[in-house]
Amino acid sequence: MDFTLEDISDDEIARRRAVFEPLVASVRDLVDAVIRTEVDDEVVVDAQRTVSGVVDALRAQQMDGAYGVRYTSNLVGMAWGNAVMGMRNAIAPPVHSTPDGGGVRAEFTLGAAYEGPPGHVHGGVCALVLDQVLGEAAAADNKASYTGTIEFRYLRPTPLGQLVARAEIVERAGRKKTVRGTLSDARGITVEAEGLFIVPKDVPEL
Template sequence: MNLTHDDIDRDELERRKALYGPLTDAVRDLVDATIRTEVDDAVIREVHAEIAAATAKLRATQIDGAFGMRRAATGEQFAWGNAGVGLKNAIAPPLVIERDDTGRHWTDVTLGAAYEGPPGHVHGGICALVLDHLLGVTASAAARRFTGTLTLRYVRATPLGPLRGEADVVSVVGRKATVRGTLSDAAGVTVEAEGIFIAPAS
């Protein structure tokens, strides 16, 4: 894992979060609006020009390649381009993952029109993304681990809307951790997952 060091303190990190977070939310809202809009042709052309102009402004100064993983002077790591949780990534759901004292991890997330696969339901690949990230964070609570295998069982279609993901470590043997998890709606489990996550060789 390549780790870039940013020489910024906590105040500057919080300032950047406050600056970029609302921008990403606005772009995420724009994606949803683009999918669901039925305005007339003239409005589409007008908005297209406005978006192109805004994009050109953002591209005036940018990094080469992906955002990667960065570390502030405080030691805090941040991966703001991450597809699951990236603060600057409007594609990310985004996931906010919590845990309790037993090591159980969970996330509550609402997946709307941008994540549709079958009509009215979440794309299976997005379900996999949510569970891969959740299980990976669960596996990495004690030591950094990366996905070795991920097995999914789609119990039934996952409807768009509010969902909960939950995960627990089943076992740890050497560098390998086995984690199981589920994705559920209000009616119960829609996807079951089991993954093996592996710590890098020292």
């Protein structure tokens, strides 16, 4: 597991964010628009040609493989390819958690691209987001960890729209941590999660 050192300044990080964040936001809009559009076929065909041209332009120079997880030497993390919170990943809703009491909390919105049952969040997307948020809660003591097991209990369907995820460590035992979390809409909890997270021996402190 190769965590990459990329020693760039805070200014350079801010510059890269300023270049990429608008593009990633537009690609998120595009994903949504492709699902929901009702325009004539010719417009869809034109859109494909245009998007394909943009892909060619961006691929003119590109890294081999995935983005990876990069850190500066003062340990600013840049998991910019991450499927849930990555700054350069248009699949990521994105979900950004902040400290909340002893745990973490994230507010985010899930639109048409995250649908499973009609008008509702895909159960697996609930799991995707909670896996990330529970993992961040597990790392709240500055040690990265991997999910050993995680269980989700679906109390009722989660509507698409504004949601909140919370998680915190509830038990520690050696390199193992038990983390509990919830996904909620305005009416209350829709999904409960409990995970066992394990700190590997070879991972740097965050």
